[in-house]
Amino acid sequence: MFEVHLIIRGALNDAVTRRLVNRNVALVAHSPKLRSIPKVEPQAWNAQQLQAFLQAAAGHRLFPAFWMLAATGMRRSELLGLRWDDVDFKTSRVSVNRGLVAVGYELRESRGKTSNSRRAIDLDPTTIKVMKAWRDWQRAEQEAAGVESDGWVFTNSDGKPVHPHSISQTFERIANRAGVPRVRLHDVRHTHGTLLIKAGVPVKVVSERLGHGNPAFTIDTYQHVLPGMQAEAARTIEKLLNEKPDSIAGRRSGRRPA
Numbered sequence: 001m002f003e004v005h006l007i008i009r010g011a012l013n014d015a016v017t018r019r020l021v022n023r024n025v026a027l028v029a030h031s032p033k034l035r036s037i038p039k040v041e042p043q044a045w046n047a048q049q050l051q052a053f054l055q056a057a058a059g060h061r062l063f064p065a066f067w068m069l070a071a072t073g074m075r076r077s078e079l080l081g082l083r084w085d086d087v088d089f090k091t092s093r094v095s096v097n098r099g100l101v102a103v104g105y106e107l108r109e110s111r112g113k114t115s116n117s118r119r120a121i122d123l124d125p126t127t128i129k130v131m132k133a134w135r136d137w138q139r140a141e142q143e144a145a146g147v148e149s150d151g152w153v154f155t156n157s158d159g160k161p162v163h164p165h166s167i168s169q170t171f172e173r174i175a176n177r178a179g180v181p182r183v184r185l186h187d188v189r190h191t192h193g194t195l196l197i198k199a200g201v202p203v204k205v206v207s208e209r210l211g212h213g214n215p216a217f218t219i220d221t222y223q224h225v226l227p228g229m230q231a232e233a234a235r236t237i238e239k240l241l242n243e244k245p246d247s248i249a250g251r252r253s254g255r256r257p258a
Helices: 002-017 047-057 063-072 076-080 125-145 164-178 186-198 203-210 215-221 226-241 245-253
Strands: 093-096 099-103 106-110 119-122
Touching: 047 063, 047 164, 047 186, 063 076, 063 125, 063 164, 063 186, 076 099, 076 164, 099 164, 119 203, 186 203, 186 215, 203 215
Parallel strands: none
Antiparallel strands: 093 119, 099 106
């Protein structure tokens, strides 16, 4: 109703300007209250649940995509928008330069969600192995089928890029089979951030990996993790405050207390 009121008020304003009516009666009408859109609370798996999902995904042609998603925390569009030129095996880094989105089910390239979306993410040795194995398998498949992928990292058997809807549906089926709590594909990104922060990785580093515009946004997003970290900080300061003076002096001089 709020939107209807705005349309009527705008139309009557135009009518007043054109002198079709004397006044805009919608201005004196009570505007309906705009109902807030319920916020979708992000969910996160723990490390064991993420491992269970990846084990269930093993053997599927999209396993490398799910592994890369878990290891980097990229957005779905960023993951599917990767080209092999973006993956640097020598430096163990992947560059996020574009996104692949569905507009009316048709695939379109996007420049990224925010100005910080274009970024480089360091890859661990296991992820490098997974991606090298996938590259070799993809090349063999496409050579045998006589198709080309135009450089896309994650493709279907016909060499075309994976559709966003398809990977989300596949994710849901595998997650159900794995018996893990039901979450969205986007929540794997949230899981990545949650696990890193719980492990003590600096928020700024997590923010850079996720492509957030500001570390403050990262803190706000993962504030549910901070209470446990606050408790750990409290125990740490307690140990420091209760440490004996001779122990402190010994640590400063490099000597161990007798």
